[in-house]
Amino acid sequence: MNRMTLAAWLIFAVASTSQLTADEKNGGLSGRWVMDAERSSYGRMPLPKSYVEVIDQKEPIITISTTSEDQRGEMKSFMKLTTDGRESLNEINGNEFRSTSHWDGPKLITTVTGDRGMRMVEVRSISADGKTQTVETYMGEIRGNPQMKRVMVKKDR
Amino acid sequence: MKQGSHTTLHTARSVRIRSALVSAEIALSMALVTTACLMARSFLALTAVDPGFRPDHVLTFSVNLPGASYRDADRQRQFYGRAIDAVAALPGVQFAGLVSALPFSAAGGAGRALVSVEGEAPWGVEDAERHRVESLYASGNYFNALGIAVIDGRTFEPSEMTQQARVVIINQSMARRFFGRSSPLSRRLKTGLAESPSPWLTVVGVVRDSKRTALDDQVSPTFFRPYQASTGLRSAGFAIRSITDPESLTGAIRKALAALDREVAISDSQSMERRVSGSMASQRLRSIASALLALLAVAIVLAGLYGLLSYIVSQRITEFGLRIALGAQPADIFAMVLRQGLTLAFAGTVAGVALSIAASRFLGGLLFSIGATDPLTLFGAASGMFAITAAACAVPASKAHTDRPDARSQTGVGITNRRRIT
Numbered sequence: 001m002n003r004m005t006l007a008a009w010l011i012f013a014v015a016s017t018s019q020l021t022a023d024e025k026n027g028g029l030s031g032r033w034v035m036d037a038e039r040s041s042y043g044r045m046p047l048p049k050s051y052v053e054v055i056d057q058k059e060p061i062i063t064i065s066t067t068s069e070d071q072r073g074e075m076k077s078f079m080k081l082t083t084d085g086r087e088s089l090n091e092i093n094g095n096e097f098r099s100t101s102h103w104d105g106p107k108l109i110t111t112v113t114g115d116r117g118m119r120m121v122e123v124r125s126i127s128a129d130g131k132t133q134t135v136e137t138y139m140g141e142i143r144g145n146p147q148m149k150r151v152m153v154k155k156d157r
Numbered sequence: 158m159k160q161g162s163h164t165t166l167h168t169a170r171s172v173r174i175r176s177a178l179v180s181a182e183i184a185l186s187m188a189l190v191t192t193a194c195l196m197a198r199s200f201l202a203l204t205a206v207d208p209g210f211r212p213d214h215v216l217t218f219s220v221n222l223p224g225a226s227y228r229d230a231d232r233q234r235q236f237y238g239r240a241i242d243a244v245a246a247l248p249g250v251q252f253a254g255l256v257s258a259l260p261f262s263a264a265g266g267a268g269r270a271l272v273s274v275e276g277e278a279p280w281g282v283e284d285a286e287r288h289r290v291e292s293l294y295a296s297g298n299y300f301n302a303l304g305i306a307v308i309d310g311r312t313f314e315p316s317e318m319t320q321q322a323r324v325v326i327i328n329q330s331m332a333r334r335f336f337g338r339s340s341p342l343s344r345r346l347k348t349g350l351a352e353s354p355s356p357w358l359t360v361v362g363v364v365r366d367s368k369r370t371a372l373d374d375q376v377s378p379t380f381f382r383p384y385q386a387s388t389g390l391r392s393a394g395f396a397i398r399s400i401t402d403p404e405s406l407t408g409a410i411r412k413a414l415a416a417l418d419r420e421v422a423i424s425d426s427q428s429m430e431r432r433v434s435g436s437m438a439s440q441r442l443r444s445i446a447s448a449l450l451a452l453l454a455v456a457i458v459l460a461g462l463y464g465l466l467s468y469i470v471s472q473r474i475t476e477f478g479l480r481i482a483l484g485a486q487p488a489d490i491f492a493m494v495l496r497q498g499l500t501l502a503f504a505g506t507v508a509g510v511a512l513s514i515a516a517s518r519f520l521g522g523l524l525f526s527i528g529a530t531d532p533l534t535l536f537g538a539a540s541g542m543f544a545i546t547a548a549a550c551a552v553p554a555s556k557a558h559t560d561r562p563d564a565r566s567q568t569g570v571g572i573t574n575r576r577r578i579t
Contacts, residue, residue: 078353
């Protein structure tokens with residue numbers, strides 16, 4: 001697997017773990033989230049045609065089922081993580097990802113490390129009305145502007 | 158007299174230095190001979206390894222589908238299905254099978270997966286290793302084509318060769334790891350966590366463990382799914398079991414696949430026997446190289462020991478004449494010279510054993526199925542080395558009592574002697 005593919009999977013993995021907000025630590029995060037492509041950017045990488053997540057939040061465990069579609073077709077993944085700082089291990093299409101998540105005030109910080117040591121950090125925050133979530137991705141560590149930004153809108157259907 | 162004494166001292170020092178050098182040579186050679194023996198035994202052990210399949214009469218090749226026209230997974234599946242049928246219909250072909258990654262091929266490795274078994278506790282970071290397995294996609298006849306025996310259950314049925322297939326075949330290692338002694342048939346597993354929405358796959362068969370990358374590799378727990386269940390297979394390996402010389406089929410197969418799609422080419426076509434043999438190339442080379450080095454070293458030792466003893470004999474020829482003149486038996490002279498040579502050989506061999514043991518830590522990673530300090534090999538190499546060096550000593554030792562000056566002419570003692578004792 002080349003680095004670009006691995007990076008794509010890593011981004012996919014990070015994105016799968018990132019749809020959390022401090023305001024919804026009580027379980028309100030559970031639901032269906034759809035990416036708003038107009039307000040999102042994957043930097044140099046093309047945006048997927050669609051990106052939908054179904055989250056089940058039962059603190060400290062959160063499970064996220066993701067369905068995305070790009071030019072290669074539909075991809076599904078399932079991630080399970082804990083927000084108590086313990087390390088989680090997940091697998092997407094044969095690639096393993098280790099992640100740790102913790103709340104930093106209203107933001108959830110998730111660090112994901114891939115098989116080859118590639119590392120990404122995502123910072124998640126939520127709008128005041130709780131209907132929009134912004135996910136910022138940093139390669140390596142949080143520094144400067146995020147390399148990716150995804151805006152997710154909560155939609156029941 | 159004084160000059161003679163000086164010469165004698167000089168000669169004695171020279172002999173001591175040369176003796177030390179010859180002993181060192183023997184020690185080094187002994188280490189090389191041990192290495193060569195270990196490499197040879199390791200290589201022989203490797204050639205005796207059962208790969209877990211029958212490599213005879215099997216042709217293998219890879220197919221890489223052009224990205225532009227085969228981006229879609231459905232198109233890939235369709236092509237592979239037609240390709241298997243087309244090749245299977247060729248005269249001389251017994252079975253045609255497909256796998257996502259051919260064994261003993263550099264074209265691509267098996268996939269990896271973390272699997273969950275129904276009824277087992279979910280895995281975490283701590284016990285991930287137990288759940289990490291290899292995954293392959295294959296056609297139903299792949300196992301027949303490669304000659305991988307079915308231990309329990311069956312292979313894929315034609316009706317299961319679909320994208321929605323929920324069946325899986327596992328190898329013995331995987332069966333042992335997850336199901337112990339109970340039958341894995343009808344048990345279910347899935348990739349990823351148990352609570353994930355990915356489908357449960359039912360175990361329908363257990364196949365024999367087979368080597369994947371090299372004969373000296375450990376077999377990993379592996380599961381096989383129908384290739385149609387793959388989300389994308391741009392390249393795949395084919396295994397064709399034939400009733401004729403497998404490599405003679407290459408031309409016909411190229412034609413058959415070109416008839417399906419001229420843009421699709423086959424690559425890396427060779428018999429499975431050749432692949433297996435090729436996987437041992439580095440071990441074979443190491444074995445031959447170390448044997449040649451050892452032979453060279455032994456030749457140098459023989460020349461050195463022979464030369465040294467011949468030199469000693471030539472320096473002491475007068476003394477030997479005197480000893481004979483004073484009543485020594487030729488056998489005594491022979492034994493005396495031989496003893497001198499064997500002392501060197503013994504010292505060198507013992508040092509060589511020590512050197513071999515000291516050097517063994519550099520060899521460990523290169524050996525298969527044999528320890529770097531294998532006692533039998535050490536004993537055999539030491540015995541052989543000692544026997545060879547003893548033979549090298551015997552020639553100058555025999556000369557010591559056959560080629561000597563006439564004792565009377567050298568010493569003035571009125572004893573007659575034969576020029577050559579037989």
